[in-house]
Amino acid sequence: MWLHARRRALILAMACLAWTGPAPAEEEVGITATIQSVQVLHQGRPVRIERNPDTFNMIDPDYALTSRPCPPFCIQPMHLAPGVETIAELEVLDYLQQASRGGSITLVDSRDGDWPRRSGIIPGAVSIPWQELHPAHTDPERIADTLVLRFGAARVGNVWNFENARTLVLYCNGSWCGQSPTNIKQLLSMGYPAHKLKWYRGGMQDWKGLGLTTVAPD
Secondary structure (H helix, E strand, O other): OHHHHHHHHHHHHHHHHHOOOOOOOOOOOOOOOOOOOEEEEEOOEEEEEOEOOOOOOOOOHHHOOOOOOOOOOOOOOOOOOOOOEEEOHHHHHHHHHHHHOOOOEEEEEOOOOOHHHHHOEOOOEEEOOHHHHOOOOOOHHHHHHHHHHHOOOEEEOOEEEOOOOOEEEEEOOOOOOOHHHHHHHHHHHOOOOHHHEEEEOOHHHHHHHOOEOOEOOO
């Protein structure tokens, strides 16, 4: 009786090992329930932004730390200044699509050092380290050149005209990063219209956390 039961259990176990069943279906990792990917232009060439399809993909170690020293890595508020809109990933993608269709919009990566090289930048963004817009670190005439040549502002003498200036979407490393907030506050102090400044507060921390596409900076 005992031998019979043991033999029966062994046969059942071997059958279970031999039968692997149907392979599990691959899960889709879309941007939303109706959007799988978004095509934008980066330096004049098309780039497809999508989420990493590997459902076991993990966030980069650079963004795994939870407790960076504050200052300088302090938690930023949700609203930086009156009129400056705080946005998230879907709004960033929408602005990038508008820019790819010729809209007067520029996505600015404000990070300095080797951050852009280590983690990549958002497709469609231009890398302008925050110091390049700050008078304590950059010559005023160089800042003026950036405002005119890259952002579309105009200047007559010492008077700035931002009527035709581009809408800027600025980001840095995340809600603990003060680089893009510093840029936004500096631009406001120079008269840049608040409604033409958008802040992606989640920055690269959230972008990476969602497995979205990045590209190497030029």
